[in-house]
Amino acid sequence: MTIEANTEQTPPPEPTSQPVRRRRRLVFVVAAAVAVAAVAAVLTIVLTTSGTTSVNGTLSLLCDMQCTKSAADGYDGYSDLSDGSQVTLVNESGRVVAATELHRTPGEQTKIVDGMWVRTFTFTFPDVPSADRYGVHVGNNNRGTLWKDADEAERVGFQLTLGG
Structure with missing residues (x-):
């Protein structure tokens, strides 16, 4: 009985694809925009109510x-x-x-x-x-x-x- 060795090897994982990188960048940009909008809203409230x-x-x-x-x-x-x-x-x-x-x-x-x-x-x-x-x-x-x-x-x- 011969046992055939599994000659097929699993290829190494490919580097992160471009669409994933774009999604991460988009999430970062959206998070930064939300943070800037929140800071602007707080400043507006503080300046108009305690002016x-x-x-x-x-x-x-x-x-x-x-x-x-x-x-x-x-x-x-x-x-x-x-x-x-x-x-x-x-x-x-x-x-x-x-x-x-x-x-x-x-x-x-x-x-x-x-x-x-x-x-x-x-x-x-x-x-x-x-x-x-x-x-x-x-x-x-x-x-x-x-x-x-x-x-x-x-x-x-x-x-x-x-x-x-």
Whole structure:
């Protein structure tokens, strides 16, 4: 009895074919695109929800005599309201989120409106963190805080009037 040796040998495996390589490359490209899209979405959400805004306003001080600097600084209890006086902005929980100062436009003259002398100051809070509503306080602790919802405060600002 003769045993024939298996002369057929199994050929060695062929190197990975081109279609498999293309599929792997395609999977890698798709995964990278998904990762980039996810990072972009997260950045968009973070930048639009926790961004900053600007809030501004005016303070009109009404005097029954000319509001010169010396008259306004100390006139009828307004010594806390002059060029450089502090203005604070608080969020809905009452936490101070920004502080700035009152400013007069250089060279601006006091105006007479309806028989009252009007001295106008401006203020701006740049880079204010987002909030549901804002409150603004100017001057000494006897003065209250004026509140506005965030949309209105950002859109039209605060217009304060004292005196009269």
